[in-house]
Amino acid sequence: MKAWRLSELGLPWDVLTLEEVASPEPSPGTVRIRVEATDLNFADILQCQGTYQEKRRPPFTPGMSAAGEVVAVGAGVALEVGQRLVGSTADGWGGYAEEAVVRADGAHLLPPDIDARSAAGMHVTHGTAWFALHRRGHLQPGETVLVLAAAGGVGAAAVQLAKAHGCRVLAAAGGPDKVETCRRLGADAVIDYTNDDLYATVMAATDGRGVDVVYDPVGGGYFDIARRLVAFEGRLLVVGFASGTIPSAPMNHVLVKNYSIVGVHMGAYRTQAPEVIDRCYEQLWELQRSGTVEPLISATIGLADVPDALRGLFNRTTTGRVVFAP
Numbered sequence: 001m002k003a004w005r006l007s008e009l010g011l012p013w014d015v016l017t018l019e020e021v022a023s024p025e026p027s028p029g030t031v032r033i034r035v036e037a038t039d040l041n042f043a044d045i046l047q048c049q050g051t052y053q054e055k056r057r058p059p060f061t062p063g064m065s066a067a068g069e070v071v072a073v074g075a076g077v078a079l080e081v082g083q084r085l086v087g088s089t090a091d092g093w094g095g096y097a098e099e100a101v102v103r104a105d106g107a108h109l110l111p112p113d114i115d116a117r118s119a120a121g122m123h124v125t126h127g128t129a130w131f132a133l134h135r136r137g138h139l140q141p142g143e144t145v146l147v148l149a150a151a152g153g154v155g156a157a158a159v160q161l162a163k164a165h166g167c168r169v170l171a172a173a174g175g176p177d178k179v180e181t182c183r184r185l186g187a188d189a190v191i192d193y194t195n196d197d198l199y200a201t202v203m204a205a206t207d208g209r210g211v212d213v214v215y216d217p218v219g220g221g222y223f224d225i226a227r228r229l230v231a232f233e234g235r236l237l238v239v240g241f242a243s244g245t246i247p248s249a250p251m252n253h254v255l256v257k258n259y260s261i262v263g264v265h266m267g268a269y270r271t272q273a274p275e276v277i278d279r280c281y282e283q284l285w286e287l288q289r290s291g292t293v294e295p296l297i298s299a300t301i302g303l304a305d306v307p308d309a310l311r312g313l314f315n316r317t318t319t320g321r322v323v324f325a326p
């Protein structure tokens, strides 16, 4: 089978090579799938560089999530050949390949009416947004939510899920095309935070009160502005650090303003509380079936185009999810 392999850490478009390799044997607790769709995640770029929280030693195939049909089953796994699922990849055999190895725990069988491309487009994006907003953020209908990088993968999903929950959504993104994307997603107000004053615009839009919930996949300087925008008893959801800078917060500010800084690590639920992951995807498939949410898939690419597409994601030029489908 063909697979992108990385033999040293670095930027993926510099270090990945497309190789013909033998299909891997699935280890205990995993299955091998024929890849039907893989979502391109910012975290894959970090993992190639060795800066992601879950480290992987070369050689490996990146692509942390994938959807497809089971073709081989490892020891101790109740799944069967022929079943179709989406899940997190394992053992260094990720989704940027014709076949991948997927962890059986936390994998989800695809209902017959959910296609692999949609499942890949929603697996990490909407899963993360669901855990952040509902499980960790306890979002209530009627609350106001500020989403940063709102035209991106996990950001666009948060706009959709917060709107579906009856919230007012302020969407911040970089550039006129991206804010237009946010408007089409249903945001109530949009902010081009590369040109407009994020603090002043959000304060004006909320009569000086601030927002109940901030959803932040960016970190860096935007986090510092965002924490000053959290209203009394609000929640600042720490989702990621796409800016490359992990921020810090002064605890006197947190104390005086009575707000919470809430960490979000969806992957940890695989071992800590897998039943919550099942509940999350049951709800997400239902929302998709009813037409309430739809994955924002901006491009579907072939295997040869994966490194270039990752470069686009790194350079802030993508919206929603880019999906690789063989």
Ligand SMILES: NC(=O)c1ccc[n+]([C@@H]2O[C@H](COP(=O)([O-])OP(=O)(O)OC[C@H]3O[C@@H](n4cnc5c(N)ncnc54)[C@H](OP(=O)(O)O)[C@@H]3O)[C@@H](O)[C@H]2O)c1
Pocket: 040, 041, 042, 043, 124, 128, 149, 150, 151, 152, 153, 154, 155, 172, 173, 174, 175, 178, 217, 218, 238, 239, 240, 241, 242, 243, 244, 264, 265, 266, 267, 313, 314, 315, 316, 317, 318, 319, 320
């Ligand atoms: N906590 C979790 O469980 C979890 C799960 C999945 C992903 N994440 C994290 O969430 C973040 C977003 O992931 P994603 O895959 O959905 O990516 P993405 O949002 O599609 O792409 C990253 C976006 O971040 C914004 N950004 C701001 N400053 C940037 C900079 N200096 N360089 C690059 N991008 C910058 C850009 O949007 P603008 O141009 O609009 O600013 C860019 O499009 C990543 O840090 C990822 O690791 C966390």
